[in-house]
Amino acid sequence: LGLEFPYPHLTDEIQWHRYIEGYRQADVIVCPSTVAARTVRGYGKDFEKKDIRVIPHGCDLPKEIKPFPKWFTVGYMGSFGADKGVRYLLQAWKELNYPDATLLLAGRDSTSPWAQHLVHTYGGGNIRLMGWVKNPTDFYNSLSIYVQPSCTEGFGMEVLEAMAHGRPVVCSDRAGAVDLVDEADAGFVARQGNSKDLVDYIDYFKKYPDVAVVEGKASAKHAEKYTWDKIRSHYVELWKEMLA
Numbered sequence: 566l567g568l569e570f571p572y573p574h575l576t577d578e579i580q581w582h583r584y585i586e587g588y589r590q591a592d593v594i595v596c597p598s599t600v601a602a603r604t605v606r607g608y609g610k611d612f613e614k615k616d617i618r619v620i621p622h623g624c625d626l627p628k629e630i631k632p633f634p635k636w637f638t639v640g641y642m643g644s645f646g647a648d649k650g651v652r653y654l655l656q657a658w659k660e661l662n663y664p665d666a667t668l669l670l671a672g673r674d675s676t677s678p679w680a681q682h683l684v685h686t687y688g689g690g691n692i693r694l695m696g697w698v699k700n701p702t703d704f705y706n707s708l709s710i711y712v713q714p715s716c717t718e719g720f721g722m723e724v725l726e727a728m729a730h731g732r733p734v735v736c737s738d739r740a741g742a743v744d745l746v747d748e749a750d751a752g753f754v755a756r757q758g759n760s761k762d763l764v765d766y767i768d769y770f771k772k773y774p775d776v777a778v779v780e781g782k783a784s785a786k787h788a789e790k791y792t793w794d795k796i797r798s799h800y801v802e803l804w805k806e807m808l809a
Contacts, residue, residue, distance in 0.1 A: 566647050588612070593807065595800075597622050597720040598741025604719075618803060621744065622720050623796035624788060630731045631706040633778060637666035637771050640708040642698065642723050645674040645683060650714035650737060650757060652687050657763035659689030666771065671695040671704050705730035709777060710770045715740040716757050725791055728752075728784035733777050735766045749787035751780035 574580040585608055588594055593616045596602040602617045639658070645651050651670070658668045668691065674680055676696040684692055698704045705711070711727035712735045724734050724742035728749065736746045739757040746752045753769070755762035770777045 566652065568647050571646070585609075588615075592616065593618055593803065595620050595803070596741075598744050600739060600741040600743065601719040619744075620796065620799045620803070621742070621791060622722055622725065623791050623793035624722070624725045624729045626789065626792060627702045627705070627730050629702070629706070630785065633709050633774065633781070634707060637663065637774075638669060638707055638709050639666065639767060640669040640671065640704065640711050640727075641714070642671040642675075642701070642704060643713075643721075644672060645677065645680045648715065648717045650716040651680075651683055653758055653760040654712055654714040654763060655683060655688035655692075656760040657767060658692065659687065660760070660764050661768060662690050663771070664691075667691045667693055669693050669695055669704070669707065671698045673697050701726060702730065705732060708732050709774070710735060710752075710767065712763065712767065713737055713740045713742065714755070714757075714763060718742075725788060729788035731781040731785040733770060733780040733784055735763060735770075745787065745791065749784050751783035751787070 570576060574584045588605065588608070589611050594605055595618050596605055598621060599619055602619050605617055606612055641651065641654055643649060670680065670692065675694045680694060684694070705727050708727070711723065711732050713721045713724050715721060715737045716739055718740035720741040724736050724740065725745060727734050728745065734746055734752040735755055736743045736752060737757045738754050743754055746754060753766040755766060
């Protein structure tokens with residue numbers, strides 16, 4: 566994309582060792598996903614036998630889940646850095662070229678010059694740049710499906726939030742929240758950086774809206790296992806174990 570790598574603490578050796586020193590000293594490292602845990606496990610020999618626990622992030626269940634819109638609507642919400650893989654979603658959407666569907670891109674960065682550059686360079690078809698969304702529930706309730714195309718992502722809160730709103734998800738295999746999509750057996754897992762997968766899976770849900778509704782209900786049911794009170798209990802039990 567012509568961008569410089571924006572995380573010098575991962576490439577400069579001195580900064581790198583400062584960055585991981587706290588993890589190196591820790592008795593237990595908590596990661597939000599198996600994707601993140603594999604990353605930490607690869608930090609070096611000191612981490613090969615480190616006690617790493619996976620405790621996912623949680624969500625607040627919405628007060629209202631609205632029926633699917635009649636107009637097929639695909640959504641993405643979040644930042645637009647190179648690691649988010651929005652380029653591949655835009656390429657897929659351009660290839661699909663639906664005359665009767667809309668791609669919603671939401672979040673603080675979605676109206677930035679960079680986001681507009683991505684849309685003009687890789688996108689095509691009906692695309693709406695929404696900007697900051699004051700009430701995320703309104704965003705998720707307006708969707709038919711949610712897509713998380715990340716090239717790398719420790720978790721991806723939007724995946725769980727979309728599931729909680731009864732929406733099926735197409736999630737990259739490099740986004741940590743893919744664990745939840747796999748568990749729910751609802752939605753699709755796409756290979757990171759693979760716009761062809763996104764084309765196939767988005768098109769499937771457009772062709773079979775009844776399946777999207779069924780899988781959305783399964784997603785919402787599964788999301789109930791990940792409310793913040795339940796996630797909190799995992800941390801409480803971990804602290805009890807550590808302090809025993």
